[in-house]
Amino acid sequence: MLTLCLAFAGALPGVSYAQTPQTRAVFEPGACAVEVASDEKIDCGTLTVPENRSAADSRTIRLPVIIFRSRAAQPASDPVMFLTGGPGNSALTGQRSGKSNPFLDARDQVLLEPRGARLAQPALECPDINALKGEIGAGRMRGEAAEAALVAAAAACRARLADAGVDLNGYTSAEVADDIEDLRLALGYRQLNLYALSYGTRLALTVARRHPASVRAMVLDSALPPEVNYDETASANSWRALNAAFDGCAVDPACAAAWPNPRADFQALVARADKERLPFGLADASIDARGAQVAQAVGMALQNPRLIPLIPRAVGAARQGRYEEIGGWITQAQGPSTFTWGLRLSVWCGEEAPFQDADRVRAQTSPDYGLGGMDARTASPAMCSAWNVAAASAVENQAVRSDAPTLILAGEFDPSTPPQWGRRLLANMPKAYFVQMPGLSHGASFNACGGRMAFDFVNDPTAPPAMTCVAKLAGADFAASAVR
Structure with missing residues (x-):
């Protein structure tokens, strides 16, 4: 396991970067919570935050962080942060290398383990x-x-x-959104680009509601708006x-x-x-x-x-x-x-x-x-x-209004988050674009076309997404079912 104790731009170990003294958020560089490639520029550490920011006497919890450093000589000041689905998934498990990550050509990618997830302390x-x-x-x-x-x-x-x-009332989307903001401040980034999947899209929208100035752009894959009643x-x-x-x-x-x-x-x-x-x-x-x-x-x-x-x-x-x-x-x-x-x-x-x-x-x-x-x-x-x-x-449980440039991707056959849920976000997001991916399902961006669109959008969120590769997607060929 690689241990990294490097200084971060705009951050010094052990110093609080919270907006108010009550939040007591501290980032400390340190060992990686998972094994990562030793021949790449990867920094790790731990974000310590209050378990429940609304409780004056709250204890603190520890959240592992991985930063895949950009290959650019002068990286952009706004990294990509991937927000995993769930709730209840780990953001760090299986994240070993950034070698094939195109985002690193221009900017860092940051991963924060959600509070309560498998690698957090405590894990629920x-x-x-x-x-x-x-x-x-x-x-x-x-x-x-x-x-x-x-x-x-x-x-x-x-x-x-x-x-x-454990104070179970401290494990909410709002608290995770504030963890993300605390980490942004601690690492000295000007803004964040949020790339989110499934429940992660709900979390991204929560960040956009609570910390709108901190969000440069969003890519929302398989959207779960907060106002939909999923289990109904x-x-x-x-x-x-x-x-x-x-x-x-x-x-x-x-x-x-x-x-x-x-x-x-x-x-x-x-x-x-x-x-x-x-x-x-x-x-x-x-x-x-x-x-x-x-x-x-x-x-x-x-x-x-x-x-x-x-x-x-x-x-x-x-x-x-x-x-x-x-x-x-x-x-x-x-x-x-x-x-x-x-x-x-x-x-x-x-x-x-x-x-x-x-x-x-x-x-x-x-x-x-x-x-x-x-x-x-x-x-x-x-x-x-x-x-x-x-x-x-x-x-x-209310719709989020956001002026952040946003690319919304949906899979035609998604049985969990139907395309209509992504499309409905357009009513409150004037700078959003909706793309339905033919033949695809949950996780509509996890293919060459979707990945290219996400990459291009983060690089220039002022430009409408190019639909060339979407138009070329073959879709589901049901003639395959005729082969017995």
Whole structure:
């Protein structure tokens, strides 16, 4: 592991760079929290901030930082900061090298581990929830029993973290936005370019609301606006993406000839799997693959542009008794959750649950939705009741107005954050551009075309995005489903 104790531009170790004395934010250069390439210009350190800025006697917490230094002789004064999805993901895990990062040709890239995430101190891990999510995904636990187990695990994890002195009310998007601002000040950067994915887009919008002068430009991939009530529409979002795939087959002559009604094939397969255990040929005999597991597997395929065109064939073949393809997808969709659930619940139960219709949220797992009871929600009302954190200010459920130049990218088949959510941001962001990426899904910028657009936009956010590569995207070729 590389240890770096270099001086940073505009910053000295151990000195507070907070806007007010009460925040007590301190950045100290030091060892990297993850192993990084030893032959590159990479600096690391730790940002120490109050756990809860609204509490005068708050203890401090420690957040690891990685700075991939620019290759330019005179780097721009505004780095790129990537904001990961979640909530509950690590921003640093797996970030070893910047060698193939085009942003470093002109500017630094900064990564800050979110408070409460895996590499932060403390990390709000709830391993029992991670394991239970795997059991539920495998069909070994269902319905009321699954919900009761998750609620009990949430209550136990909350009690354990509280006994350890954790103030769970300090783990909010607003606090993370202030962490980002404190880090900007500490490192001496004039402004930041925020490149965000999924929940990270909600966090970027929170930064833009709380610290507008600090944001030079934003790239928002798979937007999650703060005002949408995610868990109220989890099943509807899944069906929107499913219908896009089924309609794509219907207008492709080869696919339509091979599979005249993939929507009916899917519905019949889910219903049959709920009535009897079908021979999916799974290597793990403990997986009880019912309707929810079929829907979960197809939902996994909707996240993968390579698999999206094959959905009609997979469900149609399974309805005809050929289960190999869908069985493979069911296997791929298995495994425990990887989120840091204490962080996930603190953010979600404080900022989403108080503003949602609990009855609508509970209804999302009803068999009436035709998804076998699949649970695409982030957290149930009962889990949030057990987590018991303070409700956020009403502003956290309101649309953000921002004059920051912004590129919004959305995937056509995204089952989690539909393109409409990105498009709606335009109403309050006069300098924003919306681009829907054909054939793509969640994480629409993680390809050559999207990456180029993000890079060009950060370099010159005053110029409208060039759409040449978007126009050349082939989209989903559903004729692939006609190949048996």
